[in-house]
Amino acid sequence: MFYRETGQFKSSYAADMQIFPIRQDRIALWVVLALAFIGIPLLNAFHIWPFGSEYMLRAILIPFLILSLAAIGLNILTGYCGQLSLGSGAFMAIGAYSAYKFATGVHLPFGLFDLSIPPLPMLPSILLGALMSAVVGILFGIPSLRIKGLYLAVATLAAQFFFDWVFIRVKWFTNYNSSGSVSAPDLNFFGFVVNAPIERYLLCLVFVAIFALLAKNLVRGNIGRQWMATRDMDIAAELMGIRPLYAKLSAFAISSFIMGVAGALWAFVYLGAWEPLAFSIDRSFQILFMVIIGGLGSILGSFLGAAFILVLPILLDQVPHALGVPISVETVSLLVFIITGALICWLLIVEPRGFARLWLTGKEKLRLWPYPY
């Protein structure tokens, strides 16, 4: 950046270990948060461009926030702990369907063991749904103790296909709805019903801000160092007293929990009514691409990757129309696929570690600017 840490002396390690040790970075963060929490609602209230219609919130900002959250979840597992997973869609689905079941009441008719839970309020439903996702994440994480890399990816792929099948075939999860689709219950938080797009946006923003902070704290703490040690050199990590069982399964649990929350938000807040297709293998790949392009092992990268993968096609879609080029909608959508694909290839060749690394390199260069070193 054009500013440096010059003159900002730290007198305690606590001050030195902040997320943003440089004052200007902290100010920038507060500005971004103020924009997100106050600026956008204000713009929206007065219908100032680009918030003239609900499109900006509904089609861009809300899915961006939710998929960023999912990307943070996968980044913990794949970026920080080095465990490749193709099951993100499944973990999101578990979060969504479990939250739905908790919100509409769980009834398990097992004869002797007849379990009934009355419908729970919205927040506990979402968190319990995420907890279910974490439990399943731990179960599917157990193979990671023996298999690594692409082989583990195949094992998580099994989770993806299995849960796709479960949520289509087991009618209990959809409350025996004949069409197989599910409508979200009212988003009632402590008596306040979230309905308008701006309210939905703020709800997602609160969840994302809280979970991003918690995730950042985890990855820069002791458990985060254990995850990265396991990723970088598992044998050395074990010889230093890091238990692979604990490190890997905790990464699976935390990651699935966050993806479960993202799944519940995706279903309840973004879609409103959904089918199992919403959490298919495509979703898993989409989130994996976000993590790879944004930057493995970076919370910031999760946001950048989500922005790139989600927002770029939408923007490209608008270009011919804005320029007045007369080409058909089908051609545009094909062109968008081609251009997005080409950009991804180009980006991965230029900087295989994604946007987060580009950002770091840029910051280092600017720090020395105008000198080369």
Next chain:
Amino acid sequence: MRAPDGPPVTAGDVLLSIDNVSLSFGGVKAVSGVSFDIRKGEIRAIIGPNGAGKTSMLNIINGFYHPQEGVITFKGEARSRMRPHDAADGGIARTFQNVALFRGMTALDNIMAGRTLKMRRNMFWQMLRVGPALAEEVEHRHRVEEIIDFLKIQEIRRTPVSRLPYGLQKRVELGRALAMEPELLLLDEPMAGMNIEEKEDMSRFILDVNDHYGTTIALIEHDMGVVMDLSDRVVVLDHGIKIADGTPNEVKSNQAVIDAYLGVAH
């Protein structure tokens, strides 16, 4: 598997003893019937030609390999099968022949990772990072900064280790092992691939660690000058068999050792 809280092992007592240990991989005998001991506070060198079983010996000591025969006694407690993290818990740390740092992390984080076993706050505290969790992190940062000062690597603490030159990587790796506050430090070729200045620096650090922290050190090294200068006692392995054991001077004049290194006419 923490060692019993018996009377503290004082200098000169046996800290670790290896009794008649054999290890084979399929038909290949890596170590056969080796016995020696390591005394508290000494620098013990393990030398031998390539393929003599030195690294296997270190891997046995820290629980990475499980010998088929023999007994290992650490701090008075005989142990059979032991997982590597139990050895770490018991106070055995090591460095590796090929630097095994966590390449994606900074030097500071690598050394902080060495404090893992000493950190007690659970995940939920770490997530919030307030009060006791922050205090714990700060406390361990203090200890790590002491090690950073000791090894004179202050200016690289924020550098990702993959960008550091080899000599400094070796130093960071030593720092990571020291962060565990080990009772027994295993060094696998700490000077391999170094130039003379780097070797001198590393030798000084090893002597300082031994002197300053009182850490017992077992090291594998091929540079005989270094071995003879640093170590109190030397054990010589060849083809998995112990051929000599004693002070550097005794070993230097031992005919079996000379034969093993220089070869004998048949």
